[in-house]
Amino acid sequence: MGVKGEVLSGILHCGRPPPSPWIPYGCGPSRPPMALHGGLPAPIHTTDFEPWLEALRRGGIAMIEFEDLSFRYRRGEGPALKNVNLRIDDGEFVVVAGASRSGKTTLCRCINGLIPHFYGGTMEGRVRVQGLDTRFTSPSRLALKVGMVFQDPENQMVTTEVSSEVAFGLENIALPRDVMGRRIVEALDAVEAQPLRYRRIDELSGGEKQKIALASVLAFQPEIIVLDEPTSELDPVSAEEILHILERLNSELGLTIILVEQRLERVLSYADRLILMEGGEVAADGHPRRVLMEAELPRLGVRMPPVSALTKRMGLPIALTVKEARLLIDRAGVKPKPSGNPISTGPPGDAGNQRRCMALLEDVYYSYPGGAQALKGVSITVYEGELLTVMGRTGCGKTTLLKHLNGLLKPSRGRVIVDGLDTRRVDQGTLARLSGYLFQNPNLHLLADTVEEEIALTLRSRGLKGDELRKALEETLERFGIAHLRDRYPRYLSGGERQWIAFASVAAGDPKLLLLDEPTRGMDELLKSRLIGYVKEFTGRGGTAVMATHDVELAASAAGRIILLSDGEVVASGERRNILSKALFFSPQMNRLFTSLSDRGFPPDVLTLDEALKVIS
Known part of the structure; x- marks a missing residue:
């Protein structure tokens, strides 16, 4: 035993x-x-x-061992990992977090053999997976033991239909047909995706694609699953579905889970252990409660979950869930301030009608060729100088709506007016000069060989030349803090850095209207704060921004007016407090806590940590 x-x-x-x-x-x-x-x-x-628990760890079977591991990519400026020593035991659920370029993704690549066999560089020390030294074990053999799920599920999909996608890897290891059929069924059942078995991949939502990517890995029956920010593109409901599946695989089947994630409030309730990375080194490692108590999270570019931050500030044990925080506050006898609700409700949702209309969607319908309707009777006014946030489930029509605002798509019915121009009657170049569009995938923006040239491409499109171009280029590189990256190949940067470079290249175009599709995907807390700071400065100067996001905590702290879409229709519109308070799924962690405390006299519309601290005695 x-x-x-x-x-x-x-x-x-x-x-x-x-x-x-x-x-x-x-x-x-x-x-x-x-x-x-x-x-x-x-x-x-x-x-x-x-x-x-310590006895369990000491007596556990070592699944993964890092021994004095250092690694430098072939074109890297410095080591991506430095003297890493870690042991991960059988059946552990480990969460890895840290700032951009801290080494999270590199750590994952070392587990499944992509380093050193695929990504070139200099490696010192060793990694052992179930006793196998990854330096001398082929990735094909390691793939039978370690399953890897990437941030973007489409990056690992090679077929057009679900069952053939799950079968693809099994065919490559020449499994008998009857064994293959059983494994396909079992893998789809494990991720609750059996109804999708005969669906086309391009018809699936982001959450459904992530389930199929996970099923394709499970079909190999690995004992270790490594996931690199698998929920970063998912709405709260789809993210919870994926995390519940991982928790069940860990608790019921005993699989070892290593999960890279930036939004700790989503995952810490499942974790046995939290590892924080900084500059390629392990900055903290231990039980999540202990790490949150002792580590300097802001310095590491990590956001503490709101309820954890609240209970820590109150001198209570650190809560990892809303339920824990509610019990702690209740049993500690904490009362609301007697002065009533000091929270400012902000301007009403229609306050913008005193300002100039920057964009208008009027009874807009749109259907993709051969597909269902993506927008159904959408009517929205976007005012000059505002940040309008668009939220909703994956596949609800957020991206389709944004593409109508820069003319990439034209309405099937209705009309779209941008800065007084009907998008059906004006050329794409004119609309491109008015608006800057940040795609979900930063790689769609990165066309040049260096960061400097990437920014210069945008500046040239504005007609800048010679000294004027050089001056604007230097100002942009300094303004966005990327001068030290000027000679780097953009696609070799971390996911958060690529997103930031893409944003800088869009903003350098000096548009009147910024269209941001999941702009903080893959960003650490430091980059996220800088992006929102720039957007607020931009709108303060009279610019207009429309942002589609799944990040509820971001919306709670930064949004002005919110539009909530469902199945292509606007189901709610108004000031952020009215939309996010008491919402079933699209509510921030702090609001869920204070809604449950409202019968104790606490206001039910608290959204952020700062607001919570104002109402607690």
């Missing part, structure tokens, strides 16, 4: 469950907040692993 099995057996048969990392009790005025650790009272800030 081994030490791990014996400890588990002892826990299950002694009639007592293992103690929780913290159990709040007696949080009244006569007794200080305490936590129970192994049956003994301890200070509430004690966040170390329990002895039973």
